[in-house]
Amino acid sequence: MLNVAPWRIWLVIIVTIVGLVVASPNFVPQSYRANIPVLKDLKPVNLGLDLQGGAYLLYQVDVKALEKQQLEAAVDDMARVLREAKPRISYTGRGVADGAARLRLVNPADSPRALKLLSDEIATDVQAGGFGRTEKSISFTQTPEGLIEGRFSKTMLEQSTRRAVDQSREVIMRRIDPGGVSETSVQRQGIDRIVVQAPGEQDPETLKRRIGQTARLTFHLVDHNVQPQDAAAGRVPPGTVLMPQDDAREPFVAVKERAILSGDDLNSSNPSFDQQTNEPVVSFKFDGRGARIFGQITLANTGKRFAVVLDGKVITAPNINEPILGGSGQISGNFTPESAKELSDLLNAGALPAPLAIVEQRSVGPGLGQDAIEAGQVSTMIAGVLVLVFMILAYGLLFGGISVIALVVNGILILAAMSLTGAALTLPGVAGLILTLAVALDANVLIYERMRDEAKAGRAPAIAIDAGFSRAIVTILDANVTHLGAALIMMSLAPPGPVKGFAWTLTIGVFTSVFTAVLVTQLLVAWWFRAARPKKLPIQ
Amino acid sequence: MWPLIKFLPEKTSFKYVALAPVLCTLSLLACLASLYLMLVPFQPPCAGLNCGVDFQGGTLIELSTKGEEVDLGKLRTLLADEGVGDVQVQAFGDGDAVMVKFETPEGQNAAAIADRVKAAITGELGEVTFDRTEVVGPQVSNELLWKGVIALLSGIALMLCYIWFRFGLTFGLGAVIALAHDVLLTFGLFALTDMEFTLVAVGSILTIIGYSINDKIVVLDRIRENLRKYKKMPMRDLIDLSVNETLSRTIITGVTGLMALGVMAFYGGEALFAFSVAMAFGIVVGTYSSIYVAAPILLVLGIGKREGAQAKVSEENAVQLP
Numbered sequence: 064m065l066n067v068a069p070w071r072i073w074l075v076i077i078v079t080i081v082g083l084v085v086a087s088p089n090f091v092p093q094s095y096r097a098n099i100p101v102l103k104d105l106k107p108v109n110l111g112l113d114l115q116g117g118a119y120l121l122y123q124v125d126v127k128a129l130e131k132q133q134l135e136a137a138v139d140d141m142a143r144v145l146r147e148a149k150p151r152i153s154y155t156g157r158g159v160a161d162g163a164a165r166l167r168l169v170n171p172a173d174s175p176r177a178l179k180l181l182s183d184e185i186a187t188d189v190q191a192g193g194f195g196r197t198e199k200s201i202s203f204t205q206t207p208e209g210l211i212e213g214r215f216s217k218t219m220l221e222q223s224t225r226r227a228v229d230q231s232r233e234v235i236m237r238r239i240d241p242g243g244v245s246e247t248s249v250q251r252q253g254i255d256r257i258v259v260q261a262p263g264e265q266d267p268e269t270l271k272r273r274i275g276q277t278a279r280l281t282f283h284l285v286d287h288n289v290q291p292q293d294a295a296a297g298r299v300p301p302g303t304v305l306m307p308q309d310d311a312r313e314p315f316v317a318v319k320e321r322a323i324l325s326g327d328d329l330n331s332s333n334p335s336f337d338q339q340t341n342e343p344v345v346s347f348k349f350d351g352r353g354a355r356i357f358g359q360i361t362l363a364n365t366g367k368r369f370a371v372v373l374d375g376k377v378i379t380a381p382n383i384n385e386p387i388l389g390g391s392g393q394i395s396g397n398f399t400p401e402s403a404k405e406l407s408d409l410l411n412a413g414a415l416p417a418p419l420a421i422v423e424q425r426s427v428g429p430g431l432g433q434d435a436i437e438a439g440q441v442s443t444m445i446a447g448v449l450v451l452v453f454m455i456l457a458y459g460l461l462f463g464g465i466s467v468i469a470l471v472v473n474g475i476l477i478l479a480a481m482s483l484t485g486a487a488l489t490l491p492g493v494a495g496l497i498l499t500l501a502v503a504l505d506a507n508v509l510i511y512e513r514m515r516d517e518a519k520a521g522r523a524p525a526i527a528i529d530a531g532f533s534r535a536i537v538t539i540l541d542a543n544v545t546h547l548g549a550a551l552i553m554m555s556l557a558p559p560g561p562v563k564g565f566a567w568t569l570t571i572g573v574f575t576s577v578f579t580a581v582l583v584t585q586l587l588v589a590w591w592f593r594a595a596r597p598k599k600l601p602i603q
Numbered sequence: 604m605w606p607l608i609k610f611l612p613e614k615t616s617f618k619y620v621a622l623a624p625v626l627c628t629l630s631l632l633a634c635l636a637s638l639y640l641m642l643v644p645f646q647p648p649c650a651g652l653n654c655g656v657d658f659q660g661g662t663l664i665e666l667s668t669k670g671e672e673v674d675l676g677k678l679r680t681l682l683a684d685e686g687v688g689d690v691q692v693q694a695f696g697d698g699d700a701v702m703v704k705f706e707t708p709e710g711q712n713a714a715a716i717a718d719r720v721k722a723a724i725t726g727e728l729g730e731v732t733f734d735r736t737e738v739v740g741p742q743v744s745n746e747l748l749w750k751g752v753i754a755l756l757s758g759i760a761l762m763l764c765y766i767w768f769r770f771g772l773t774f775g776l777g778a779v780i781a782l783a784h785d786v787l788l789t790f791g792l793f794a795l796t797d798m799e800f801t802l803v804a805v806g807s808i809l810t811i812i813g814y815s816i817n818d819k820i821v822v823l824d825r826i827r828e829n830l831r832k833y834k835k836m837p838m839r840d841l842i843d844l845s846v847n848e849t850l851s852r853t854i855i856t857g858v859t860g861l862m863a864l865g866v867m868a869f870y871g872g873e874a875l876f877a878f879s880v881a882m883a884f885g886i887v888v889g890t891y892s893s894i895y896v897a898a899p900i901l902l903v904l905g906i907g908k909r910e911g912a913q914a915k916v917s918e919e920n921a922v923q924l925p
Contacts, residue, residue, distance in 0.1 A: 549813035
């Protein structure tokens, strides 16, 4: 082992130099690096939210609401298919209950034909699992009570949830970071969750308001057949619903349940001011199809009212004074300039496909993060110096010094690996770093103790050094494999955050520790031995 | 006189195993006590542990004012008015910083309540800084609890598999029983001191598992090596010899680890305190259990068959090797 192969020497030298360069942004200020081509693009270690301050928000997509929306659409489809059937199949009640879309046939004898028609017209094949296996997206059966019901397959529901989560993710990104410049990350977690991590975010409330609103904008016709006293008593015909409004004179508006247009049909919207009253409004422009439909409907319903509904609440329900054929309009409704801008931003980013609920929220103010950084720096420094002094005291300037060099290289490599991978350094991660360095020393200690044992048994220094390395390495590998196991378990189970950062630091530390304790130490000891040719080990 | 390593006696011959019956009994009692502290009162989800919001759900808010003392009584009334029950209010710093912790009332959205409470606090106290807010919904806290349990169990199982693979089943069982002992006692520490048990605590216990098994490997490795070297030595002497041989490594590694963790406990701030203390405790217990739990179990579990051999350990015996 004392004859170190040249490739090992080069490996150690190259890795150390590369490590030093990659880690340099952590201790060389930006102003010095800016002029050096290789260095200027490197980044220092990414600090976790607990050190930097910021917000972590975990959202859950309301799967039930999503399923309900889809079932409602399915009921509409079913009704259409039966109406268009030749001869027509008549049905009575229709609705959504117990996770199924249901309707009742007037004539039970129609049911075989209805089932076949529905299955042919509505169900599509969806891929279920691998191997090209497919299943029907929705299956139709007759219940014992004689109802026709449609149920989505599990795969179909899962796929639509995934789609909804992906869409929500995109909408959220557009809402909070239209330019794509901030460091906020929005990621899917599991099947139905979304994690938003916003480092440095000082005001999680604003962030939450911007993300959490479904912002589903719909346009409905007002049902003029409902008398005010009926509306007050909650009596409305089927197909009409009462929607709340922020207006004491008319707290509820009876509108047709079916939306004529929605936010999806908008091309763009802007905050602006009404030309006559000068109050803040949100102006919008429909896309081609939307403009056509809006034109037709306003033409057919001139003199009546329509309602602009946001997330189930009426914002405004104006009169249609004349047909609106240009495809643009404005929404007025007690806006401030700020809230008008907020709404138009939301409309531009699009609606969330399903409501989101916060299931976990963690935020750290910048002051606390700063304190934590200082505490981490101070304790790392003191612990580092103490350990170094102890090692030199214990093993002397030479062997102690060698382990100190190995340790410093180790620290640099960990920093480099963390800077390179963009892994976040968290407060427990700082502790993990210190601990890793302390445990890395164990490898040096094992090697030295082995050498001492061998020397004690009467072996010549060269043989003792050799045997010390080759025997200790097995133990060192064992120890590091177990550490790695513990770290990987943590990594796979911990949610993004401090503990995951800790696991990352440990994992990186295992690899760098084996590298430095074995290769770097060996190289240094071999160099020393060839230069000094000692008769006796200094630790003997 | 320097390096210090020369101070450590070249060869120690402490009789560790002689103390084993007493210490094993003590360990067993300590484990039972820990189990008791950890489980009583039998109340889900955390029983005797002081769970943080991670595992229990609820809200934790840390706020500070600009140097004004916060009236805790007023804060409590305020929280009661907001309809949250089971509130903990605690001042720290110079009384200008407060930690508020409460459970989410049944059937309500945790984040919405936290927002309401924060708004109410701002309304009452004027300008405050919210240094930390943690809101964990019931579903997430249940998941985190399960993940924590799974992480610890799979950690121990993984170690068992590895040691089994490397050292055989008897050694593996010895090491894992010792490991379970370390984990139990660490839980006992959390229950006894009422330190907050969080995700980070689970992380620290997993790290203790890693460190402790590392320590056991060093001792077991030496025992196995000596088993081959001294074919006739009785097991108890062989264990004593092996522990003595690895003693200087145990001391140096233990001291460096404890030193680093001690510094973190003192200078690392409140956030790292529990973590460092638990880890330091784990190092001490892990080192102890390598010697007094893992090794004696080997005696009980059958490697002790060599007990009948007559050879006595002696200086010559130890050194006369090729």
